[in-house]
Amino acid sequence: MKPAIAALAAVALAAAAPARGADTKPWGSLQLGAGPYSPNIDSEFASASPYRDVFGGSPAAMFRLQLSRALWTGSGTLELGFRTGFFSKSGHAVSSIDGSQTADRTSFNVVPTSIVVTYRADQLWDRLGIPLTPYASVAFERYNWWVTKQDKWTESGATNGYSGTLGMALVLNAVDPSAAREIEHEVGIHATSLYFDVTWAKVNDFGSKKSWDLSENRLFWSTGLLLVF
DSSP states (O other), X not given: OOHXXXXXHHHHHHHXXXXXXXXXXOOEEEEEEEEEEOBXXXXXXXXOOHHHHHHOSSOEEEXXXXXXXXXXXXXXXXXXXXXXXXXXXXXXXXXXXXXXXXEEEEEEEEXXXXXEEEEEOTHHHHTTOOOEEEEEEEEEEEEEEEEEETTEEEEEEEEEEEEEEEEEEEEGGGTOHHHHHHHHHHHOOOEEEEEEEEEEEEOSTTTOTTSOXXXXXXXXXXXXXXXXX
């Protein structure tokens, strides 16, 4: 994790996470990560590929942060959360005359925002001591986007959609349980995990022909850090 991301996590925890004992229920979780993203804009064109022509075919990193509040704890945890992030890809504008690239720099930027419902099977760790936490979530998505040319905004908008995610978290508390108990007592972090998940998303304004399709043109995978407090 970059220092800036680590600092952001510390601030969020200080503001939101009360210290808790081992027998108290979790307040919620904080998830920070990233994965390769490439929007499916070109799928809307039968014989052209404007996004690929300007920005190339390789994906770029989409960074994400999610803060969730536990709604129910029993056999696992049910959470309601808010997720946001940032994606940016730069390239050279294309001439409208002959289709050749120009010297003008342009960028495509996305700030995804999501309302997320997550179920996390953390009873495997809390009750059985198995350091694995499978989870699943569904989300309503709103991708806010804008295009710049020579550092000036030329176009902007937002595209709505939905997504589903399946993931697995590896609980790091198992590496040093005594240190993990001390961290929980001091700052309220119940579990620290590394996660990997895969998301299927449909972000095209529910099939509207007037909107850009910002769905990932493959399954979107991400990895990062999950803190339960």
